Amino acid sequence: MMRARWFVALALGLWLAALGRDRFDDWIDATVLPPLAVEMSIEVLDRDGDLLRAYTVADGRWRLALPPDKVDPLYLQMLMAYEDKRFREHAGVDPRSMTRAVLQAVWNGRVVSGGSTLTMQVARLLEEGTTGEVAGKLRQMRVALALERRLSKDQILQLYLHLAPFGGNLEGVRAASISYFGKEPSRLTPAEAALLVAIPQSPENRRPDRAADKAEAARNRVLARAVGEGVIDAEEAEAALREEVPGIRKPFPALAPHLADRARDEEPQLLTHVLTLDVELQRKLETLAAEAVEGRGEELQVAILVADHASGEILASVGSAGYQADLRQGFVDMTQALRSPGSTLKPLVYALAFDEGLGHPETMIEDKPMTFGTYAPQNFDRLYRGTIRLREALQLSLNIPVVQLTEALGPAKLISAMEKAGMKPVFPGDQPGLAIALGGVGVTLSDMVQLYAALARGGVVRPLTYRMEGEAAEGQRLVSEVAAWQVGDILAGLAPPPGAPSNRLAYKTGTSYGHRDAWAIGFDGTHVIGVWMGRADGTPVPGAFGADVAAPVLFQAFNRLKGKLDPQPAAPASTLLVSNAELPQPLQRFRSRSAAFEMEADAPAVAFPPDGAEVELLAAGLKVKVNGGTAPFTWLADGVPIVVASDEREAMLAMPGAGFVTLSVIDAEGRSDRVQVELR
Structure with missing residues (x-):
């Protein structure tokens, strides 16, 4: 009251x-x-505004x-x-x-x-x-x-x-x-x-x-x-x-937790972070990641990264099989961890070699025991195939052929290409050598997906992005469109894992030394996906091979994309689609740089244009000149033969247009020289 x-x-x-x-x-x-x-x-949203993760x-x-x-x-x-x-x-x-x-x-x-x-x-x-x-x-x-x-x-x-x-x-x-x-x-x-x-x-x-x-x-x-x-x-x-009252609280969405944390930490002043991810795809791949390690011990970990290679937008990012403090170290984002790439760098070596005029998918190369100074690499299975096409050498992931190509290119060329692709390679002892081609370098899954996205995009690099920030600027060229297509065509010829559909997916597997890392990275006409499996602490996983462990997860990840696989693009018009016998004679068989110099000191040299020069492109084309060497000469631009078997030391090359181009000349003995110039 x-x-x-x-x-x-x-x-x-x-x-x-x-x-x-x-x-x-x-x-x-x-x-x-x-x-x-x-x-x-703070909220983290997907590309359509759906909630991925929120913070208290x-x-x-x-x-x-x-x-x-x-x-x-x-x-x-x-x-x-x-x-x-x-x-x-x-x-x-x-x-x-x-x-x-x-x-x-x-x-x-x-x-x-x-x-x-x-x-x-x-x-x-x-x-x-x-x-x-x-x-x-x-x-x-x-x-x-x-x-x-x-x-x-x-x-x-x-x-x-x-x-x-x-x-x-x-x-x-x-x-x-x-x-x-x-x-x-x-x-x-x-x-x-x-x-x-x-x-x-x-x-x-x-x-x-x-x-x-x-x-x-x-x-x-x-x-x-x-x-x-x-x-x-x-x-x-x-x-x-008649509707029941909910008797329990449901957990708040916590999808893409590693990437969400990174977005929040990079711009803590924002209340809303809109990412390029697709919430449904992210959910499916997080489930796939958990299934991939189930029953394989308490320490095996997995990471999956999906991107649209045309735009560079990341569509799904799974940093671990579970965001928790467990024996798998699930709080560690394995898409950003430095790991050895095993054989997954080999496609880049081949693309560079094609561009430099060192070979063609149908070029023959020797797969036999070799030493390179004090370095004596072996094939993973300790077997040797003798004379083999470069196409087969890449599909079989042979070590001896790729080391030969790397020696001919020079490790510095490979390192420069990795950095140009936006990768941040870390070398043991800061002394990179030929072992780079076999995985002797530290890279991240994000690095590797960005590299393969460039190959899938026709050789043009565009950084991976995860924020919806509008149209990205066009990237720089890493390799020619022809070389990128040739590598993709070779990788699309790989047999899929047992039980996986035969769908011409261009992919490559890799296994690092000591079975510490198992990789599978692939692309179709639209998407690129990378899968890494191993232990977060870097200890070996006995018996874990990329082809056996990671490749099935890669194919399952592609199966979870909406719709069917998009086909690979058709070959560029300038692609040389011929058999070995129809190749220009210098391209029929690979000859190492050291072998060429052992044969004769008078190797061919591009006399004009000089390396690094800016050259005016005439209406008739580009005038070139070679000194030394033995006729006939074959001239290539970005790995594509332009003039074949010419007895003349001067030639006029028909060029598609202005821009950077790598010119190569090969003489009758298989010796070569190359320069890079900018056409204006």
């Missing part, structure tokens, strides 16, 4: 104060408002942004019907509701309804104030009146949508909808909308995960009021009453 009298006195006092309009206005205008900027959870605010609460136009209108209708029917009309305090509350309190001898408006509730939530104390209620009224003068109705409503308590560390309608229903609040059933209206009145007592019976009873009262106010009809309410 005493409490009701205080409530009557409070209301009368407020009305009497209104008589002095000016003084009342001054009193409201002088109100010191609490901070209106509410700390919100500083005090551990979930509080996700939700504008009023992003919540189901049914919820807003039920909320106002139950809590504040005249929300759009009053100035913060509703005299009619207040009068009703006072009369009910006098009649019943206790507070039956508080008469609080949504604005008053926002005032209480902003100040984390009490609900029943007279002083607290007076303060809520004053703050509510001041809020109405400084904010729009939608701004006040948005504060409620952000701050309404839903039990535990859940604040705001969106956090509650995701946690209790596992979905955004943009589309709610009547039962779900009613439950979200009911819980904030007594959030801890009505938590569905702890007091489902009380939550259900409160929800049903909201449904009854909704019927009475004409928000829903009796039939809809009857169906809603």
Whole structure:
């Protein structure tokens, strides 16, 4: 009874104060408002705006942004019907509701309804104030009146949508909808909308995960009021009453956790990070990653990276099989870890060799025991095939042929190409040698996917990106379009793993020394995918081969893409599609640089244009000249024969246009020289 009298006195006092309009206005205008900027959870969204991951605010609460136009209108209708029917009309305090509350309190001898408006509730939530104390209620009224003068109705409503308590560390309608229903609040059933209206009145007592019976009873009262106010009809309410109240909280989305962490740490000032990822593909590949290591011990780890090679946009990034502190070291992002690439660098060596005029897919090369100074590499299986085509040497991933090509190119050429591809190779002892071609270098899965994306893109490098930031600039050329296509065509001829569909996927596997890393990287006409498997601490995984372990995961990853594989592009018009016998004589058989110099010191040399020069392109083409060597001569531009078997030391080369080009000349003995020039 005493409490009701205080409530009557409070209301009368407020009305009497209104008589002095000016003084009342001054009193409201002088109100010191609490901070209106509410700390919100950082969100990481996919390319279509779907939630990948969210982070709690500083005090551990979930509080996700939700504008009023992003919540189901049914919820807003039920909320106002139950809590504040005249929300759009009053100035913060509703005299009619207040009068009703006072009369009910006098009649019943206790507070039956508080008469609080949504604005008053926002005032209480902003100040984390009490609900029943007279002083607290007076303060809520004053703050509510001041809020109405400084904010729009939608701004006040948005504060409620952000701050309404839903039990535990859940604040705001969106956090509650995701946690209790596992979905955004943009589309709610009547039962779900009613439950979200009911819980904030007594959030801890009505938590569905702890007091489902009380939550259900409160929800049903909201449904009854909704019927009475004409928000829903009796039939809809009857169906809603049969809907079960969720008995557990669902986990918040935590997809792409490693990449989400990186995005947040790189730009911590942003509340919303929009990434290039596809949420459904990311979810599928995280499931695939978990399946890939299941039953293979407690330490085997996997990482998967998917990109659209035309744009460079990363579509899925799986840094580990599980984001947790376990024996797999799941918190480590293995897409960024330095590992040995094994044989997966070999396609780059072959592409460079094709460009330099050292060979063609049909060129014959010797696969036999060889020494290169003090370096004596062996094939992985310790077997040798004798004379073999370069095409077969790459498909069989033979070591001796690729070391020969690397020696002819020079390790510096390979290193330069890796850096040009945007990779950041790390060399043991900073002394790179021929072993680079066999994996003697530290790279990341991200590096390797970017390299293969350049090959898939026709030899043009474009950095991988994971933020939706508009059109990326065109990249620089790494190898010629012909060389890139030739390598892709060779890799597409590899047999798929047992049980995988035969789909002409261009792919390469690799296994590092000591079975520490198993790789499989491949591309079709649109996508490039890289798979790494091993142990995060770098210890060996006995018996783990890229072809046996990683390749099946690669093919399964492609199967999870939408639609069928896109076919590889057709061969560029300048591609030389002939058999070995039809090749120019110098390209029929590979001859190492050392062998050429042992035969004769008078090797051919490009006399014009000089290496590194800028040369004007004439209408008739580019004039070239060779000194030394033995005729006839073959001239190549970016690995494509332009003039074949010419007895003349000068020639005019028909060129497609301006830009950088590598010119090579090969004499009758197979000796060669090359220069790089810029045509203008």
